[in-house]
Amino acid sequence: MASKREQFYKRRIAELEEQVAELLEANEQLVKKNAALIERVTQLVEKVAKLFKNSSNSSKPPSSDIVKPPKSKQSGGPRQQGGQPGHKGSNREPFRQDQIDKTIPLHTDSCHCGYVGSGEPIEKPKIQQTVELVDKPVTITE
Numbered sequence: 001m002a003s004k005r006e007q008f009y010k011r012r013i014a015e016l017e018e019q020v021a022e023l024l025e026a027n028e029q030l031v032k033k034n035a036a037l038i039e040r041v042t043q044l045v046e047k048v049a050k051l052f053k054n055s056s057n058s059s060k061p062p063s064s065d066i067v068k069p070p071k072s073k074q075s076g077g078p079r080q081q082g083g084q085p086g087h088k089g090s091n092r093e094p095f096r097q098d099q100i101d102k103t104i105p106l107h108t109d110s111c112h113c114g115y116v117g118s119g120e121p122i123e124k125p126k127i128q129q130t131v132e133l134v135d136k137p138v139t140i141t142e
Contacts, residue, residue, distance in 0.1 A: 095129055 002010075055062040083089060 094127070100129070 053060060054065045
Protein backbone atom coordinates (compact mmCIF):
# COMPACT_ATOMS: atom_id res chain seq x y z
CA MET A 1 0.00 0.00 0.00
CA ALA A 2 1.15 3.51 -0.82
CA SER A 3 1.73 6.03 1.83
CA LYS A 4 -0.35 9.17 2.23
CA ARG A 5 2.47 11.24 0.81
CA GLU A 6 2.60 9.16 -2.38
CA GLN A 7 -1.19 9.36 -2.76
CA PHE A 8 -1.04 13.15 -2.36
CA TYR A 9 1.64 13.43 -5.05
CA LYS A 10 -0.26 11.16 -7.43
CA ARG A 11 -3.43 13.17 -6.94
CA ARG A 12 -1.54 16.45 -7.46
CA ILE A 13 0.15 15.11 -10.62
CA ALA A 14 -3.25 14.04 -12.00
CA GLU A 15 -4.68 17.53 -11.31
CA LEU A 16 -1.72 19.22 -12.99
CA GLU A 17 -1.92 16.90 -16.01
CA GLU A 18 -5.63 17.75 -16.33
CA GLN A 19 -4.79 21.49 -16.17
CA VAL A 20 -2.05 21.07 -18.80
CA ALA A 21 -4.52 19.24 -21.10
CA GLU A 22 -7.08 22.06 -20.67
CA LEU A 23 -4.41 24.71 -21.34
CA LEU A 24 -3.18 22.89 -24.43
CA GLU A 25 -6.74 22.74 -25.77
CA ALA A 26 -7.30 26.45 -25.05
CA ASN A 27 -3.97 27.29 -26.71
CA GLU A 28 -4.92 25.29 -29.80
CA GLN A 29 -8.24 27.17 -30.07
CA LEU A 30 -6.47 30.55 -29.70
CA VAL A 31 -3.94 29.64 -32.40
CA LYS A 32 -6.79 28.77 -34.80
CA LYS A 33 -8.64 31.98 -33.93
CA ASN A 34 -5.45 34.04 -34.39
CA ALA A 35 -4.85 32.50 -37.84
CA ALA A 36 -8.43 33.32 -38.87
CA LEU A 37 -8.05 36.92 -37.65
CA ILE A 38 -4.74 37.37 -39.48
CA GLU A 39 -6.38 36.16 -42.69
CA ARG A 40 -9.30 38.57 -42.19
CA VAL A 41 -6.95 41.51 -41.56
CA THR A 42 -5.05 40.68 -44.76
CA GLN A 43 -8.32 40.65 -46.72
CA LEU A 44 -9.39 43.99 -45.24
CA VAL A 45 -6.03 45.62 -45.97
CA GLU A 46 -6.29 44.51 -49.61
CA LYS A 47 -9.86 45.82 -49.79
CA VAL A 48 -8.92 49.22 -48.36
CA ALA A 49 -5.97 49.51 -50.74
CA LYS A 50 -8.29 48.71 -53.65
CA LEU A 51 -10.82 51.34 -52.52
CA PHE A 52 -8.19 54.06 -52.28
CA LYS A 53 -6.90 53.52 -55.82
CA ASN A 54 -7.83 56.22 -58.27
CA SER A 55 -6.36 57.77 -61.39
CA SER A 56 -3.91 59.92 -59.41
CA ASN A 57 -2.16 57.03 -57.65
CA SER A 58 -2.47 54.18 -60.15
CA SER A 59 -2.57 53.50 -63.87
CA LYS A 60 -6.38 53.65 -63.95
CA PRO A 61 -7.93 56.14 -66.38
CA PRO A 62 -9.62 59.22 -64.85
CA SER A 63 -13.00 58.12 -66.19
CA SER A 64 -12.92 55.11 -63.86
CA ASP A 65 -12.85 57.29 -60.74
CA ILE A 66 -16.09 56.93 -58.80
CA VAL A 67 -15.55 60.14 -56.89
CA LYS A 68 -13.15 62.78 -58.10
CA PRO A 69 -10.17 63.23 -55.74
CA PRO A 70 -10.27 66.55 -53.86
CA LYS A 71 -8.20 69.34 -55.38
CA SER A 72 -5.33 70.53 -53.25
CA LYS A 73 -5.47 74.09 -52.03
CA GLN A 74 -2.90 76.39 -53.59
CA SER A 75 -2.85 79.03 -50.90
CA GLY A 76 -1.83 78.24 -47.36
CA GLY A 77 -4.19 80.66 -45.69
CA PRO A 78 -6.63 83.55 -45.96
CA ARG A 79 -3.95 86.14 -46.79
CA GLN A 80 -4.07 88.05 -50.06
CA GLN A 81 -1.21 88.50 -52.50
CA GLY A 82 1.14 91.43 -52.04
CA GLY A 83 2.15 93.35 -48.96
CA GLN A 84 0.25 92.45 -45.83
CA PRO A 85 -1.42 95.03 -43.55
CA GLY A 86 1.09 96.57 -41.16
CA HIS A 87 4.11 95.65 -43.31
CA LYS A 88 6.42 98.61 -44.01
CA GLY A 89 6.76 99.10 -47.74
CA SER A 90 10.13 99.44 -49.44
CA ASN A 91 9.90 102.15 -52.11
CA ARG A 92 12.62 104.02 -53.93
CA GLU A 93 13.44 107.48 -52.62
CA PRO A 94 11.88 110.18 -54.85
CA PHE A 95 14.13 112.39 -56.97
CA ARG A 96 15.22 115.75 -55.56
CA GLN A 97 13.71 118.89 -57.09
CA ASP A 98 17.03 119.85 -58.77
CA GLN A 99 17.11 116.47 -60.57
CA ILE A 100 13.67 116.92 -62.18
CA ASP A 101 13.83 118.27 -65.75
CA LYS A 102 10.15 118.77 -66.48
CA THR A 103 6.96 118.92 -64.38
CA ILE A 104 3.51 118.36 -65.86
CA PRO A 105 0.68 119.40 -63.53
CA LEU A 106 -2.62 117.59 -64.02
CA HIS A 107 -5.88 119.17 -62.89
CA THR A 108 -9.15 117.49 -62.07
CA ASP A 109 -11.26 119.73 -64.31
CA SER A 110 -10.53 118.02 -67.65
CA CYS A 111 -8.76 115.05 -69.14
CA HIS A 112 -7.47 114.17 -72.60
CA CYS A 113 -10.06 111.38 -72.78
CA GLY A 114 -12.92 113.88 -72.63
CA TYR A 115 -13.78 113.56 -68.91
CA VAL A 116 -14.90 116.81 -67.33
CA GLY A 117 -14.30 116.86 -63.57
CA SER A 118 -15.42 119.20 -60.81
CA GLY A 119 -12.27 121.34 -60.90
CA GLU A 120 -11.86 121.16 -57.14
CA PRO A 121 -8.29 120.89 -55.93
CA ILE A 122 -7.09 117.58 -54.58
CA GLU A 123 -6.27 117.68 -50.88
CA LYS A 124 -3.17 115.48 -51.09
CA PRO A 125 -1.96 115.05 -54.67
CA LYS A 126 -0.27 111.87 -55.76
CA ILE A 127 3.13 112.50 -57.24
CA GLN A 128 4.28 110.08 -59.91
CA GLN A 129 7.85 110.30 -61.15
CA THR A 130 8.98 108.59 -64.34
CA VAL A 131 12.43 108.24 -65.88
CA GLU A 132 12.99 107.68 -69.58
CA LEU A 133 16.14 106.23 -71.08
CA VAL A 134 16.96 107.82 -74.41
CA ASP A 135 18.84 106.06 -77.20
CA LYS A 136 21.70 108.53 -77.25
CA PRO A 137 22.12 110.52 -74.03
CA VAL A 138 24.97 112.61 -75.44
CA THR A 139 24.81 114.93 -78.45
CA ILE A 140 28.08 115.62 -80.31
CA THR A 141 28.26 118.62 -82.58
CA GLU A 142 31.14 119.53 -84.97
